Amino acid sequence: MARSPRIIAGIVAVALVVGAAAAFAMVWRPAIAAIEPPSPASFDPAVVKRGRELAALGNCNNCHTRRDGQDFAGGLPVPTPFGVVFSSNITPDPQTGIGRWSEAAFGRAMSTGVNREGQHLYPTFPYDHFTNVTDEDDRALYAFLMTRPPVHAVAPRNELVFPLDQRPIIAGWKLLFLRRETFQPDPAKSAEWNRGAYLVDGLAHCGACHTPRNALGAERVRAQFAGGEADNWRAYALNDRAHAPVPWNAESLYAYLRHGWHPDHGTARGPMAEVVSNLSTVPDSDVRAIAIYMADVSGAPKPERNRVAVLAQAESAPAQGDPTGGAIYAAACAACHESGRPLPYGGVNLALSTAVTSPDARNLANIILAGVPAVAGERSPIMPGFAASMTDAQVASLLNYLRARFSKEPPWADVEKTIADARRTQTALLQTSAGPRDAPADPSQRDQP
Structure with a gap:
């Protein structure tokens, strides 16, 4: 009987050694020899x-x-x-x-x-x-x-x-x-669809922003493309939970990703503006493949949710919302957003804006405060920012008015906190269509390495 504690201690010691060895094997990775920088x-x-x-x-x-x-x-x-x-x-x-x-x-x-x-x-x-x-x-x-x-x-x-x-x-x-498997094409889908899936799920890593994360910072696989966050911007849902008033299809996605705007959806803002700026330099076939794949992820749009129906409903809706916000809208926003001037140089009709129908107000707050700065040396969308000319209370009134006037969604919660967060973050660094840093300014030079 006296030998039993020794045996148990030995077993525990062996288990600890094996566990330590397994942990070391899991953590340790060898260095790879340095090379002389290649020419x-x-x-x-x-x-x-x-x-x-x-x-x-x-x-x-x-x-x-x-x-x-x-x-x-x-x-x-x-x-x-x-x-x-x-x-x-x-x-x-x-x-x-x-x-x-x-x-x-x-x-x-x-x-x-x-x-x-x-x-x-x-x-x-x-x-x-x-x-x-x-x-x-x-x-x-x-x-x-x-x-x-x-x-x-x-x-x-x-x-x-x-x-x-x-x-x-x-x-x-x-x-x-970390899933170790690599991309496997779907033989039931087209070559374009598979190319889009390879790019979206791989190098373009769209889900890194557009998928919510768990408490440990990993993407929630079962909620792929259900919406996430990037730099205090809401990365909108891209699956069947998308909040766009007019649903996306392959053609609208292609135009938006290729040119940075679409008449049914407005112009790219925040981190997405940087993405479409880079996409303007890649082969057209790759952008179209991404659009085809993501349109399939979004699902078939309901026919009743179309531009004509959405705008007609907005025009027939009775005026409502915060009267102070309505006065601010009439003075500062309506001249562009109700001008009828086509995008990208006119303001989008806000009944079509996903920023207004989104689950939270952060994107709309960002764009109101920072605006859309002009891009030096090229024609581009432009909108003044109102961070210096509007108080937080005025921005809140405007946000509440826009939500009530141009959507059927319930009021946003914690609008004041959203505005305070927007003022603290880098909304002043908002980019729209600035040329990507690694792309030649002259499009004719894009065939050069």
């Missing part, structure tokens, strides 16, 4: 050109470039519920960028979220989508990035709460949420 001339120009298109589809420039920084040099703060993560430098600088990364190291980062040194990357870098990217496309992206000008720039230290500031913790997150 830009060593890459096939055709592959570099394809890589540039893929980088635009992935919106890489907007996450990896600080507002006042150099292209792809990182340092952009990405707020999360757990603190701030700063994007990394992905220029070929050998000290602070990826200049000493091999193609294999780059591919591992894309597919498993582990950097060259063997450290786990935070999932603000959406490798949970990039697992779907083919090796061929990874190679093209690598070629493009390694031919960019190197920039020596050290990203600020992440500002995360303990213990999430310890990278080994991310291995546990991956064990729970």
